[in-house]
Amino acid sequence: MSISVQHVTKRFGDFVALDDVSLEVASGSLTALLGPSGSGKSTLLRVIAGLERGDSGTVGIADEDMTGRSPQDRGVGFVFQHYAAFKHMTVHDNIAFGLKIRKQSRAAIDKRVNELLALVQLEGLAKRYPAQLSGGQRQRMGLARALAVDPKVLLLDEPFGALDARVRTELRAWLRRLHDETHTTTVIVTHDQEEALEVADEVVVMNRGHIEQIAPPRELYDHPANEFVMSFVGSANRFGDGWVRPHDVEVTLDPGEETREALVQRVVHVGFEVRAELVRDDGVALNVQLGRDEAERLELAEGQIVWVRPTRETVFATQSG
Amino acid sequence: MPRGFVRTTALGYLLIVLVGPLSMLFWRVYAEGLGKAWTALSDPDTVHAFKVTVILAGIAVPLNTIFGVICGLAIVRKRFPGKGIVNAFVDLPLALSPVVVGLALYLLYGRTGWFGPWFTSHHIQILFSLPAMLLATVFVSVPFVAREVVPTLREIGDEQEQAARTLGASGWQTFWRVTLPSIRWAVIYGVVLTTARCLGEYGAVAVVSGMIQGRTETATLRVQEEYENLNQAGAYGISLALAGIAIVVLVLMTVLRPKEAAA
Secondary structure, three states: OOEEEEEEEEEEOOEEEEEEEEEEEOOOOEEEEEOOOOOOHHHHHHHHHOOOOOOEEEEEEOOEEOOOOOHHHOOEEEEOOOOOOOOOOOHHHHHHHHHHHOOOOHHHHHHHHHHHHHHOOOOOOOOOOHHHOOHHHHHHHHHHHHHOOOOOEEEEEOOOOOOOHHHHHHHHHHHHHHHHHHOOEEEEEEOOHHHHHHHOOEEEEEEOOEEEEEEOHHHHHHOOOOHHHHHHOOOOEEEOOEEEOHHHEEEEOOOOOOOEEEEEEEEEEEOOEEEEEEEEOOOOEEEEEEEHHHHHHHOOOOOOEEEEEEOOOEEOOOOOO | OOOOHHHHHHHHHHHHHHHHHHHHHHHHHHHHOHHHHHHHHOOHHHHHHHHHHHHHHHHHHHHHHHHHHHHHHHHHHOOOOOHHHHHHHHHHHHHOOHHHHHHHHHHHHOOOOOOHHHHHHOOOOOOOOHHHHHHHHHHHOOHHHHHHHHHHHHHHOOHHHHHHHHOOOOHHHHHHHHHHHHOHHHHHHHHHHHHHHHHHOOHHHHHHHOOOOOOOOOHHHHHHHHHHOOOHHHHHHHHHHHHHHHHHHHHHHHHHOOHHHHO
């Protein structure tokens, strides 16, 4: 079901966490709120859930005004970065919590819990306590607990932030599959641009309490709205008045048209990809990304002199990023 | 540090400071004769003194448990003006000499105090009777539950409570199903400390009770009374009974406390 945030402002003392933010989330979509820490993305999610109250503005879920409602009446599922598992309850009782509050029959609860245990692949662990689970298992339990009450929308606050890289990647793919099966409107907060680009249909880039751009992942990367989005989503080099992605720089051993001289300072091999740090003759630092084959052909090494030329440059209308 | 230094020091210190005096108590009761101790314990005034102690603890402990949990929640979870004052006042009884507490109550409810004349004109006896003793007992045992609950509430944070709210729980449901079970061991430990303080209080209660035999004497006051009356066997017997209660409570705590909570 859709979410509609209109002109929400939220201050913590002198700090403006959200500055007149408006956002529409389409029903059934998976939207990522992406931004650096302090950008207001978590606050926005908590305002949607009712865990924080906006100083002004309105929040609607499924065409219903929720602005004054407490979190218990909003019908949202919320997943916390540090799991917020009920430590004194078993996995079964954690997942059953919302159903027990809704006074469902014991049989109905057991049936639903078993379905969810299967969905999040925790069968056989129902009698364990959260302390006996790994981080990834705890977060899947958190998801099952949030899904148990058939929430109108699912809100995830940096859900994989406390997990190690491998588990994070696994759970990310798993969340995407889960969403494709259930089609619950989902909003995920993350500071990890790779996570946002990989998992979401629509990415909302936030900075200093503002929304900088709302776009599907590919458009965000190829057509960033401004310098902030350009530099925050994917890495980018400043090139005179414009910006260049590290893979949009052509490196040659001989000078040509529009090329500039640069010194190779560092070469790093990351699997099939080679990253090089260059310094142009005018002192500007440049990050370049090449395929392994190309790097080998160039015999790229530290201390080497090469010529560089941007193949695709983005210039923004004059404005401060 | 040499090997075993920490262990030896800890054990030795406890032996000298705690176990020594308690063993002496056991030894003297035995030496004076168990019969004499039993006679003193079954004396109607002594039985009455234990009853008074149980009544005082029976009211003060639940009262300060409820108040302590509310205070802990206020200190950790709420923001309000004057919170610092609440935090400081909860500790006040720990810093204040019990005799001073007794004296303050004596002055407040005495003939020239703020509340004394009103109660006297309504024929309600406060001083030298149970109400004043209860006020003194409640005063000195205020801090213990709150002091145990506060660090535990800080440690568990409020995310579990927020999760409960998003899952549809009301404030009350969240408290009973999530907050209270999470802090239960802190509460129980606080209750044990509160009980111990109530059983053992001497100074504050002594000042306001008048120490009337068979009427306003608690078991602890009775020990002093018997000792002054040169009935040493009686004093030892009652002391031993009080020590016995304390030991039973501690053992129960240790047995009941689950392994996971101890870690």
